[in-house]
Each structure stands twice: as C-alpha cells, then as structure tokens.
Amino acid sequence: MEILIKLSQFLLSLSLLIILHELGHFIPAKLFKTRVEKFYLFFDIKFSLFKKKIGETVYGIGWLPLGGYVKIAGMVDESMDTDQLASEPKPWEFRSKPAWQRLIIMLGGVFVNFVLAFIIYIGMTYAYGDLYVSNKDMKHGVWVQSDLMKEVGLKNGDRIASVDGKEFEHFNDVSYAVLMGHTLEVDRRGERITIDLPTDFLGQLSSSAKSGPLFGLRVPFVVNGFAENSPNEANLKVMDRIISINGMPTPFADVVMDQLTINKGRTVAAVVERDGSEVATNLVINEEGKLAVSFPPVLPISNHEKLGYYKIVQEKYSLLEAIPVGLVKGKEKVLGYLDQLKKMIKPETGAYKGVGGFKAIYDIFPQYWSWEVFWNITAMLSIMLGVMNLLPIPALDGGHVVFLLYEIISGRKPSDKFLENAQMVGFFILIALLLFANGNDIYKAIFVK
Structure with missing residues (x-):
C-alpha cells in the first residue's frame, strides 16, 4: 500500500507539471493562431494509451512517462519531423510568425512553471502558515x-x-x-x-x-513499537519515554543511543516516564546495542513544547499577508536551486555525484499521503523543471530562446537546416544527461551500500 501511495504522488505530480508546462506553450500558440497538431502527456513512441482528435489537435497519453510535448506545426522540435519544412511556410505555421510571438510561445512553458511554484508557495503559506523552532x-x-x-x-x-x-x-x-x-x-x-x-x-x-x-532536533526516545519476540515487550509500553539508564539521565534520544552502545549485550536498570509517572524497569540491550523496539520521533512538535524541549513559533497569515511571504519563499527556492547548479558544474565539489533521475525523484515522495508534503515537493520540482528548460541546449526551450534572441537582435533568422542540426546535437546532449542521471540511480542501487 505504501508503494502505491508513493507511486500515486509521483505520477500525479509529474503529470500535473507536464500538462501545465505544455499548456504554457499551447495557449500562446493558439492565441497567435498557430496550429498545434498534438498535445501529449508522456511520449507516444509507436503507440498511445489514449488519443482523441478535437479540432485540429490530437490530445493523448503516451506509454513512456519521461515527459510530454506539444507538436506545433512548422517548428523544428524533438519529433524531428521535417517533411512540412520542405514546402512553403503556411500562415498558421510557427515559422511564419514574427520572432516576438515565437519567443512568447517558447517561454510560455517555463513561465507557467515559475508561476505555478509561486502560487503553490502562496497557497501553502495561507493554508498552513509557518510552524518552526527559532x-x-x-x-x-x-x-x-x-x-x-x-x-x-x-x-x-x-x-x-x-x-x-x-x-x-x-x-x-x-x-x-x-x-x-x-x-x-x-x-x-x-x-x-x-x-x-x-x-x-x-x-x-x-x-x-x-x-x-545531516542533523535534527534533539528529541526524547519514545517507544513506538516492538520487534518480533522483543525481550523488552514485557518491560516497556508504547509511548514510554526513557529518561535514565543506569542512573544516567537520558533526556534525548542521542544520549539513550550512546548508553545502549556502552552497555550492549547487558540488561540495565532504567526509568521511563509512563502516563505522567516515573516507572523503574529493566532494559535488555542486544549485542548490536539496540533494544529491539522501533523509535521514530513520533511525538508531534507541540508535545516537545509541552515537555519543555522547544518553544514552538506558529504564524498564521491572511490571504493578503500570504502573498508577499509566499513570493519570498519562492524566490529563495529559485536562488537556492541556482546555487545547486553552480555546485554541480564545479567538479571539485563532487556535487555531480548526487545527480539523480526518475528514481531519485520518486524517492523524495513519502510513503504516506500528505497534501502539504505533496505540494511542497511539486513546487520545488516545478522550479527545477523551469530552470532546466531554460538551459541553452538546442532541444530545450532555452535553446530555442537563444536562437530567437539572436534573430531579434541581428535581424537574421537561422536556416531550417541549421536548426535541424542544432536540434539533433541538443537531443544527444539530453540523452547523455538522462543516461548520466538515471545511471547514477542504477549505480547507487547496485554498487553503493
């Protein structure tokens, strides 16, 4: 069930981002009376899972979930369909439109990505506010x-x-x-x-x-469950908080774990807090320095405040107040991702080793359903998609933008043949990046333990 929840979040987020990104191209293309031949979620190599023609556009769902696309008539794109370029340009083709219109069409996708991210951050700020420890x-x-x-x-x-x-x-x-x-x-x-x-x-x-x-809050060690045949099941109960071992105060989980390591293989005296009272008991520590109990930090953050661990700051915002706060959050995320890219292109940082593909994206979704977590991840992925599509690689939106800016500034339009060759080079660059990112995932899964 957990895998299904994780997969559902992954596919829903990916589908939402792809559809909205492609709508960013589709809508201005239609506004400028440019024919859109296909609008696809995922790639339809050889066949489609679903397709239906409405007007002049075929809408469909492909079987390969590596992205999506809109096929705009008269444009050299990833389909490499150049047959239509052999004839004279038609008024409804992309190549017949003024450069400024083509530029808006190409920037539409990344524009939507950034707008979506900022809207999500504003919405999350309004819905959830801020809950934090100073x-x-x-x-x-x-x-x-x-x-x-x-x-x-x-x-x-x-x-x-x-x-x-x-x-x-x-x-x-x-x-x-x-x-x-x-x-x-x-x-x-x-x-x-x-x-x-x-x-x-x-x-x-x-x-x-x-x-x-890297690090986290110092939280108490609270028993959440027991391993099968745990020797401590008779001495401990769920929600017991271990407060001392062998007379040593253990207010934090890290102190408990240190004591378990010191006393591994032994049975030790301990005191736990149970329902507001202190209860003396014994703990059986195995040879690995563990209690055979499960310990996630399950206490709500508000309970930590009640126990005197932290002062929790909670801020709520009206819709008008949430707008500037959400915009600032979005800006910080964009700048943060740009910093990550700078690290990745410097070999000495080794940051490129952490580049991941679809498995890495899948892994960041939790095995439980949380709309707050889902929207937070989706907003970040939207920023990543927007930034990556702006890279000046010919097969990406950024590559088309570079050629269009050159045309607007110089007054000279690159030839269709040049654009075809550039698209092919960009395609191979993208394949190499895709293989590298997903190859990293495979390498870690097989060789890195």
Missing part, C-alpha cells in the same frame, strides 16, 4: 545524524549559530544552508567554534554510508 532558541543544540557531519567536527548539543557568516531565524533553514555552505560557526556550551566544510562535501554525502539527514 534557531536562537535551540538551547539543547542539534542531534548530529550524519557520519560526515561528525567527521567534520559537529557534535551533539552544538547550536549552529551561522553558516558563512549568515544567521537564520528558522531552524528548518539551517540544514540546507549547511549543504550549500563552506564555514559553520557553532555555539558549544558557550564557546564559539569554527568548522570548515570540505570542498567536496556534497560529493562525500552522495555515498550511502554518509547519506541521510
């Missing part, structure tokens, strides 16, 4: 979960005061800043310490041994 109030510091972060010197209980000299109001924003940053300043029990991140930090994170969250 980074300045992180009195207990962070729980370091990445081996690489431990190697560079970050410790449990450190509060990350700034990244590259910039301070952050929301703790949620710190993790991404660290990914893109170079130098951290941490507060360690009142002492300020500087931590320099390695140049290939992102590249090292791509290995499975160092993947996963």
Whole structure:
C-alpha cells in the first residue's frame, strides 16, 4: 500500500507539471493562431494509451512517462519531423510568425512553471502558515545524524549559530544552508567554534554510508513499537519515554543511543516516564546495542513544547499577508536551486555525484499521503523543471530562446537546416544527461551500500 501511495504522488505530480508546462506553450500558440497538431502527456513512441482528435489537435497519453510535448506545426522540435519544412511556410505555421510571438510561445512553458511554484508557495503559506523552532532558541543544540557531519567536527548539543557568516531565524533553514555552505560557526556550551566544510562535501554525502539527514532536533526516545519476540515487550509500553539508564539521565534520544552502545549485550536498570509517572524497569540491550523496539520521533512538535524541549513559533497569515511571504519563499527556492547548479558544474565539489533521475525523484515522495508534503515537493520540482528548460541546449526551450534572441537582435533568422542540426546535437546532449542521471540511480542501487 505504501508503494502505491508513493507511486500515486509521483505520477500525479509529474503529470500535473507536464500538462501545465505544455499548456504554457499551447495557449500562446493558439492565441497567435498557430496550429498545434498534438498535445501529449508522456511520449507516444509507436503507440498511445489514449488519443482523441478535437479540432485540429490530437490530445493523448503516451506509454513512456519521461515527459510530454506539444507538436506545433512548422517548428523544428524533438519529433524531428521535417517533411512540412520542405514546402512553403503556411500562415498558421510557427515559422511564419514574427520572432516576438515565437519567443512568447517558447517561454510560455517555463513561465507557467515559475508561476505555478509561486502560487503553490502562496497557497501553502495561507493554508498552513509557518510552524518552526527559532534557531536562537535551540538551547539543547542539534542531534548530529550524519557520519560526515561528525567527521567534520559537529557534535551533539552544538547550536549552529551561522553558516558563512549568515544567521537564520528558522531552524528548518539551517540544514540546507549547511549543504550549500563552506564555514559553520557553532555555539558549544558557550564557546564559539569554527568548522570548515570540505570542498567536496556534497560529493562525500552522495555515498550511502554518509547519506541521510545531516542533523535534527534533539528529541526524547519514545517507544513506538516492538520487534518480533522483543525481550523488552514485557518491560516497556508504547509511548514510554526513557529518561535514565543506569542512573544516567537520558533526556534525548542521542544520549539513550550512546548508553545502549556502552552497555550492549547487558540488561540495565532504567526509568521511563509512563502516563505522567516515573516507572523503574529493566532494559535488555542486544549485542548490536539496540533494544529491539522501533523509535521514530513520533511525538508531534507541540508535545516537545509541552515537555519543555522547544518553544514552538506558529504564524498564521491572511490571504493578503500570504502573498508577499509566499513570493519570498519562492524566490529563495529559485536562488537556492541556482546555487545547486553552480555546485554541480564545479567538479571539485563532487556535487555531480548526487545527480539523480526518475528514481531519485520518486524517492523524495513519502510513503504516506500528505497534501502539504505533496505540494511542497511539486513546487520545488516545478522550479527545477523551469530552470532546466531554460538551459541553452538546442532541444530545450532555452535553446530555442537563444536562437530567437539572436534573430531579434541581428535581424537574421537561422536556416531550417541549421536548426535541424542544432536540434539533433541538443537531443544527444539530453540523452547523455538522462543516461548520466538515471545511471547514477542504477549505480547507487547496485554498487553503493
């Protein structure tokens, strides 16, 4: 069931983005009286799952979910259908339209992608508001979960005061800043310490041994369930909070895990909080330093505030207030993605190792249904699609835009033959990028453990 939920979110998000992107081309083409021969979700190589002709356009769904397209008459595109170019241009063909109209048609897709992302961020701001922990109030510091972060010197209980000299109001924003940053300043029990991140930090994170969250809130260890035949099922109950082991206070999960490692293979005395009371019990720790219980941080963030761990800040916005806040969020996401691209084109950062294909996109969707998570991911994917389509590669919208800008500035239109050759070169570049991204997914699945 979890796989079905994950797959449904992936396909729904992908389909929504493709249809709206192609509508961005379709609508201005129609406004400028340009014939659109096909409008397809997914690719229909050899056959279609569904198709229906309405007016002059065939609408359909292909079987290959690698994207979608609109086929505009008189345009050199990914279909490489050049037969129509052999005849004289018709008034309703793309090539007969003024350059400024063709430019608007080509920019329509990415325009829709960016508008969609900003609308989603505005809508999410209005619907959900902001719920966050102030980074300045992180009195207990962070729980370091990445081996690489431990190697560079970050410790449990450190509060990350700034990244590259910039301070952050929301703790949620710190993790991404660290990914893109170079130098951290941490507060360690009142002492300020500087931590320099390695140049290939992102590249090292791509290995499975160092993947996963960098750090998170220091949360209590709360029992959520038991493994089969768990020796602790008689001593513990679901929602028990472990508060000490062998007389050592264990207010946080990371402290509990340290004590489990120290006492692996032993039975130890412990105290748990159960229904508001402290209960003495024994814990059986296996040879791997585990309790054979499940521990996700299941407590709602509001419960952490009740327990005295964090002060939760909740902000609600009216629709008018949500507009500027959502626009700022969208702008920050766009700039953040551009920063990622800059890292990827620098070999020394190793960021290219983290490039993924369709499996990587599929993996970011959760195994549970959450509209908040779904829309957040969809907005980010829309930005990524918009930015990637603006790259000056001939087979992408950005490549067509470059040639159209050249035509507008110089007054000279590139020949159809040149556009055909450029489209072919761009097609091979895209195939290479597609193979590289999805090859990364396959390599990690087979060889990286």
